[in-house]
Amino acid sequence: MAKFKAIFLYQEPWEAERFRDGVGSDMEVSAYPQSTDVASIDEADRDAHMVVGGRGVRSVETAEKFPNLKLIQTLSAGTDSIPKVGMSEMGIRVANNMGGNAVAVAEVTVVLMVSTYRRLMVQWDQVNNKGVYAEGFDDDWGRFRELTGKRVGIIGLGQIGSRVAKRLQGWECEVVYADITSYSSEYEAAAGATKVDFDELIETSDVISLHVPLDRSTEKILSDREFSMMKPGAIVVNACRGPVMDEKALIRALDAGQIAGAGLDVTEIEPIEMKNALLGRDNVVLLPHRAGLSVEAREKSIDSAVRNAKLLM
Numbered sequence: 001m002a003k004f005k006a007i008f009l010y011q012e013p014w015e016a017e018r019f020r021d022g023v024g025s026d027m028e029v030s031a032y033p034q035s036t037d038v039a040s041i042d043e044a045d046r047d048a049h050m051v052v053g054g055r056g057v058r059s060v061e062t063a064e065k066f067p068n069l070k071l072i073q074t075l076s077a078g079t080d081s082i083p084k085v086g087m088s089e090m091g092i093r094v095a096n097n098m099g100g101n102a103v104a105v106a107e108v109t110v111v112l113m114v115s116t117y118r119r120l121m122v123q124w125d126q127v128n129n130k131g132v133y134a135e136g137f138d139d140d141w142g143r144f145r146e147l148t149g150k151r152v153g154i155i156g157l158g159q160i161g162s163r164v165a166k167r168l169q170g171w172e173c174e175v176v177y178a179d180i181t182s183y184s185s186e187y188e189a190a191a192g193a194t195k196v197d198f199d200e201l202i203e204t205s206d207v208i209s210l211h212v213p214l215d216r217s218t219e220k221i222l223s224d225r226e227f228s229m230m231k232p233g234a235i236v237v238n239a240c241r242g243p244v245m246d247e248k249a250l251i252r253a254l255d256a257g258q259i260a261g262a263g264l265d266v267t268e269i270e271p272i273e274m275k276n277a278l279l280g281r282d283n284v285v286l287l288p289h290r291a292g293l294s295v296e297a298r299e300k301s302i303d304s305a306v307r308n309a310k311l312l313m
Helices: 013-026 084-089 102-118 120-128 159-169 185-191 198-204 224-229 247-256 295-312
Strands: 004-010 027-033 050-052 071-073 093-095 151-155 174-178 193-195 207-210 235-238 261-264 284-286
Touching (some): 004 013, 013 295, 084 093, 102 207, 102 261, 151 159, 159 174, 174 198, 185 193, 198 224, 224 247, 247 261
Parallel strands (some): 050 071, 071 093, 235 261, 261 284
16 A cells, blocks of 8 residues: 655745654655645645645645545644635545644734833834934823733633733733633633623723634624724734734724724735735734744644644554
8 A cells, every 4th residue: 555645835844854754654745845836746746645834725626636635734723725615525624733833823912912002113113213212202101001900802712812811821911701612611720811701801801812713703803893892992912814803994993093002913915015004003013924933833833733644644
């Protein structure tokens, strides 16, 4: 019987080597750069049972080119770019990184909270790019807030949301969460988070942080209704997927002063368009969807892929 085969799409060569070492000699691994169009790879690798990472297999048409394909393994938390229903109908499973980058995203999420509250990026830009020292801040300090003592509402207490909650314990925050999933009392205690109704979270939280997958039930989960319910000094943080938040509604809320600011690692359209009205605001921190990137996150995500590969073999 022929060996199981995996196609591994790497950013750095060591990633493919880590995966190859992990699965051992029972699986043949063909490595390609992450930018490779999987639909056009060598004919000799079309018998692969597994595709890992990169752009991967993002359409049924591409999957049809691999008659033995059983698993599409992402190295990220999201699988929203893969047509999972179509893959399921073909007998192909889709797996994410099982929290491999959860710590990385959680760390950046807390940074976004602090940066938005303290306008750190504005200060950095003035000093580093404009050569201006503390201009305007002596008269504007009333907009600065501490994270300590605030009620932080986490929407989605899964792999990432729970780790955000754990890190906020050190900031002496009151952490509440809303989730369609029910967690054990032990899980909640470890996270230091108390479950509340979704609307209560929206109405009472000083900071609202999004940590849900993107699907039909979560698209634009924050829109005009939710922004109108928030406390005037509230800030929102999104480090999951851009379309989870209604961007136009967010802009309207910022323009009207309904909320105090936003910290965003993601936007509805990526890369962000230079005409986007979120750009240039001193109460919005924008990052380029890189919260989940770190060497450690990549290592853990590859190890998760190895575990799934061994289940497949």
